[in-house]
Amino acid sequence: MFKAVINAETLRDAIEAVSSLVDEVKFSITENGIELKAVDPANVAMVSLKLDAAAFELFKSTPGEIGVDLVRLSDLLSMADRGEKVLLELDEEQHKLKIGVGSLSYTLSLIDPSAIRKEPRIPELDLPAHVTLSGSELRRAVKASEKVSDHVILGVQDDQFFMEAKGDIDSLKLRIPSNELLGLKPGEARSLFSLDYLSDMSKSIGKASQVTLELGVDYPLRIGFQVGPVEVNYLLAPRIEQE
Numbered sequence: 001m002f003k004a005v006i007n008a009e010t011l012r013d014a015i016e017a018v019s020s021l022v023d024e025v026k027f028s029i030t031e032n033g034i035e036l037k038a039v040d041p042a043n044v045a046m047v048s049l050k051l052d053a054a055a056f057e058l059f060k061s062t063p064g065e066i067g068v069d070l071v072r073l074s075d076l077l078s079m080a081d082r083g084e085k086v087l088l089e090l091d092e093e094q095h096k097l098k099i100g101v102g103s104l105s106y107t108l109s110l111i112d113p114s115a116i117r118k119e120p121r122i123p124e125l126d127l128p129a130h131v132t133l134s135g136s137e138l139r140r141a142v143k144a145s146e147k148v149s150d151h152v153i154l155g156v157q158d159d160q161f162f163m164e165a166k167g168d169i170d171s172l173k174l175r176i177p178s179n180e181l182l183g184l185k186p187g188e189a190r191s192l193f194s195l196d197y198l199s200d201m202s203k204s205i206g207k208a209s210q211v212t213l214e215l216g217v218d219y220p221l222r223i224g225f226q227v228g229p230v231e232v233n234y235l236l237a238p239r240i241e242q243e
Contacts (some may be wrong), residue, residue, distance in 0.1 A: 002029055002066075002090035005058040008080035008101065013194050013207065013227045014051055015077065018202035019070040021047050021234075026116045029061050029070060045197050046120050046235040055229035057085065066090065066097065067111030073099075092146040122235065127214035127222060128187025129156040135175065135225060138213075139206030141174050145193050148172050151239055152198065155190035161213075165195070182210050189215035191238040192221060201234050 018025055021040040026033050033052040039138070053059040081084055087100035091107075099106040145152040145165035146225045150173075153164040161181060163174040179186040203221065205211050208225035217222055223234040 001092075002061045002064070002088070003193065004056045004060070005085055006055075006056045006088070008084045008086045009078060009082055010051075010055060010228055010230060011086055012077050012080075013204065014028045014049060014230045015070055015074050016229065017204040017232045018047055018049055018228070020043050020203060021197075022204035023071050023212040024067065024069055024111055024116050025200075026113045026119065027066050029066065030063050031061060033059070037119040037122060039117070039199075044194065045123060045201075048122060048233045050231040051230075052229060065113040067113040067116045068097070068108070069111060072108060075146060076101075076108065079104060120239070122233075123220075125214070125220060125222065126234075127189075127215075127216045127219060129215045130183065130185035130187075131156065131161045131215065132183030132210055133161070133181050133213075135202075135205045135208035135211045137176075138211055139202040140146050141193065142202045144174070144193050145172055146199055151192055152195050153190060153192050154213065154221060156184070156186055156188075156215060159184065159186055163189055164227050184214070187215075188217055191215060191218050191221060192240070193221055193236055193238055199234055201236070204232065 011180040022038045024038050026036050035050045035159055053217040076099055084102060089098040091098055095110050097108040097109055097110055141163050145163060148170040149165040150169040155162055161176045165172040182242045205225055207227045211223060213223055218238050220238060221236045
């Protein structure tokens with residue numbers, strides 16, 4: 001059993017954060033809310049998401065799993081106006097999700113959870129450097145880096161967070177001292193990452209008032225942030241720098 005009412009914008013934010021990496025997901029529904037873990041087809045990035053029951057105006061459920069096509073769900077949610085409520089109700093017999101938006105009602109066929117890729121095991125990483133800054137600032141830096149390259153170096157040096165992008169002709173450098181950041185835990189950190197992935201992630205990150213980056217040397221990048229009640233964590237594998 002699952003029946004819930006939630007603000008359309010909140011649900012759209014949650015779907016956007018995940019659909020930047022995967023098209024199909026397995027939602028785990030508990031009495032405390034909804035969560036998921038997924039890895040992109042290339043095994044380069046992971047996403048985990050939590051949406052507590054408190055984020056819903058109505059939330060009734062028994063524990064279970066449902067498989068959802070995020071592209072189709074996102075299309076349906078695009079019909080909802082800002083501030084409008086969305087009703088979600090599971091039809092277990094028909095294996096469908098009923099979606100109500102105002103006077104409109106849809107029926108979304110669900111995917112067998114066993115047909116969806118197994119949830120990844122999120123590795124435990126003790127990353128030495130932590131950087132906290134506004135989501136909009138990080139998105140701006142990512143967009144600027146895209147102008148010159150398809151990859152970017154992120155790191156920490158001398159109480160500064162830095163980003164460097166080098167192309168065949170142009171280059172970009174961003175350095176933010178600790179007193180201009182929302183938070184900094186210094187540590188040795190320098191890794192190269194794909195801007196394709198960071199660009200997709202930054203669409204959701206840009207909405208967050210603050211985002212925390214956890215970094216090491218040639219280690220994955222962990223990105224944690226919240227958009228309203230939606231809690232999101234990304235993990236992005238590094239690229240190997242070419243000498």
